[in-house]
Amino acid sequence: MVKITPISKSNPQDRAADNKFYAQVISSGKTDLERLAYLVAHQSTVREGDCYAVILSLIHNIVDELKQGKIVKLDKLGTFNISVSSEAEETADEVTANSVKDVRIKFRPDKRIKSSLNIKTINFTTSDKV
Template sequence: MISLNIIERPNPQDRTAENKFYAQVVATGKTDLERLAYLVSNQSTVREADCYAVILSLLHNIVDELKQGRIVKLDKLGAFQLGIQSEGVATAEEVTASVVKNLRIKFRPDQRMKNQLNLKTVQFTLAE
């Protein structure tokens, strides 16, 4: 079950308009690599330490592939790709690596994951 908070926000386009109330998801904790390795090991015949090592290796290789400019597609999970924010310049000749101001990792979930997480499969409750 997903807990929701109620938050009040102003309209960014019209600060004089009445504030509106919105639902916001409340995180109920964090799951780290050790927990994922534990969960996977309990669902298979692979030991927890081996699961942990494989997940760490996967993360290392995802980063290496992203650094090579590749899209990393993990079937049934989704795709990772690098994105940048850059400064605008007047001419194409002025575009160099120095106009890059920020780097981010973009994730696009696979259709199967989207299908497993939707309004029909998730329940909500208001946080107390």
């Protein structure tokens, strides 16, 4: 069950307009690597410590591959890639590594995950908590 709460937001293109209310998800907690390792271990014959080590290794290798400028595709999970924000330069020749101001990791879920999480597969309930 996913809890939602109404949140008031202004229209950024018309600040004079009245605020409208939109649904916002309320997190019900966090799941960390240890919990994922525990869950995987109890769904297989692999020990929890081994699962944890494999997940940590996977993360390490994803980061290394991204640092090499590669797109990392994990079938049935999704695709990771990096994007950058940079300063605007007057000419193409002025764009250098020093122009880069921030790096982000982008994730695009695989079709299977996307189709598993949709309006028809999630039960929503409202809450007053923000």
